[in-house]
Amino acid sequence: MDTLVEIQDVTKVIKGRTIINSVSFEVKKGEVFGFLGPNGAGKTTTIRMMVGLIGITSGDIKILGSSIKTDFEKAISHIGAIVENPEMYKFLSGYQNLVHYARMSRGVTKEKIEETVELVGLTDRIHDKVRTYSLGMRQRLGLAQCLLHDPKILILDEPTNGLDPAGIREIRDHLRMLARERDMAVIVSSHLLSEMEMMCDRIGIIQNGKLIDVQHISDFVQGEEKIYEIEVDHPEKASSLLKGAQPDIPIQLTGNSVLLPLVRDDIPNLIKNFVQADIKIFAVREVTKTLEERFLEVTEYKEDAGNA
Numbered sequence: 207m208d209t210l211v212e213i214q215d216v217t218k219v220i221k222g223r224t225i226i227n228s229v230s231f232e233v234k235k236g237e238v239f240g241f242l243g244p245n246g247a248g249k250t251t252t253i254r255m256m257v258g259l260i261g262i263t264s265g266d267i268k269i270l271g272s273s274i275k276t277d278f279e280k281a282i283s284h285i286g287a288i289v290e291n292p293e294m295y296k297f298l299s300g301y302q303n304l305v306h307y308a309r310m311s312r313g314v315t316k317e318k319i320e321e322t323v324e325l326v327g328l329t330d331r332i333h334d335k336v337r338t339y340s341l342g343m344r345q346r347l348g349l350a351q352c353l354l355h356d357p358k359i360l361i362l363d364e365p366t367n368g369l370d371p372a373g374i375r376e377i378r379d380h381l382r383m384l385a386r387e388r389d390m391a392v393i394v395s396s397h398l399l400s401e402m403e404m405m406c407d408r409i410g411i412i413q414n415g416k417l418i419d420v421q422h423i424s425d426f427v428q429g430e431e432k433i434y435e436i437e438v439d440h441p442e443k444a445s446s447l448l449k450g451a452q453p454d455i456p457i458q459l460t461g462n463s464v465l466l467p468l469v470r471d472d473i474p475n476l477i478k479n480f481v482q483a484d485i486k487i488f489a490v491r492e493v494t495k496t497l498e499e500r501f502l503e504v505t506e507y508k509e510d511a512g513n514a
């Protein structure tokens with residue numbers, strides 16, 4: 207089965223207020239799925255429903271086909287999650303923490319603990335006390351805790367919160383490795399857009415409790431049209447030529463370039479027209495939008511549409 211998690215038309219109403227509104231998406235094995243949204247959008251609430259911390263008002267969540275509503279124990283057995291700060295004893299070593307934690311779940315062997323420590327890269331420091339760990343190391347110990355029972359799905363709420371760039375990178379690399387090499391489905395939430403861009407295969411954007419977009423990261427960043435920057439000797443002349451052919455086309459002028467949306471197949475013709483008009487072309491570059499720009503574009507657009 208490739209689809210490990212199915213969120214089906216999930217709604218959550220708290221005290222008469224709809225916090226999550228008909229959210230549906232799927233997460234497959236081997237992928238890192240990012241749940242992205244501004245503060246208060248509903249990321250944590252959705253994740254809390256996925257891990258069974260709060261109930262679902264309507265709709266369902268299936269984990270490897272088992273409903274979290276009707277087959278809770280089975281569904282939850284496939285999940286490893288860090289939702290709030292993972293519980294750990296700072297006066298014990300990382301290893302003692304894992305042994306303590308393993309006692310709470312069935313069938314975790316000493317070998318399994320050691321393998322997991324190795325997997326999260328804590329072997330060298332595992333016998334040191336947790337209070338001597340950096341935040342990044344504590345995050346990795348938390349990751350080890352929730353991997354002990356061999357879950358197929360890993361769910362982490364804001365896993366990079368508070369980490370420095372090196373710590374972020376460590377966690378990111380580990381999560382990608384778990385998805386790729388262990389065939390897990392990894393779900394992370396964040397409002398750190400640049401982080402999501404580097405970590406995720408697909409992202410879902412949530413705003414005001416609604417899922418407004420789910421896309422592969424590359425499609426999402428690119429959007430439907432691509433923006434090209436054409437470096438020329440006379441940008442104004444190039445701009446009027448383009449406007450003459452297509453009056454509505456949105457063109458931006460920078461120092462020595464024109465920027466405009468194009469489909470790739472239009473480029474040869476455009477070059478021909480410039481050359482015929484005696485405009486010299488020095489470069490044609492695709493402008494890659496950052497996820498941040500696209501995110502703001504999408505959320506602002508939806509807000510406008512919602513207000514209309």
Ligand SMILES: Nc1ncnc2c1ncn2[C@@H]1O[C@H](COP(=O)(O)OP(=O)(O)OP(=O)(O)O)[C@@H](O)[C@H]1O
Binds near residue numbers: 220221243249250251
């Ligand atoms: N138990 C609750 N009672 C009332 N309102 C709640 C409750 N839990 C969440 N909310 C509201 O639901 C909305 C979504 O909250 P949630 O914590 O899921 O957002 P989030 O996307 O995780 O935000 P953040 O990035 O700030 O963590 C917020 O407006 C919040 O105030």
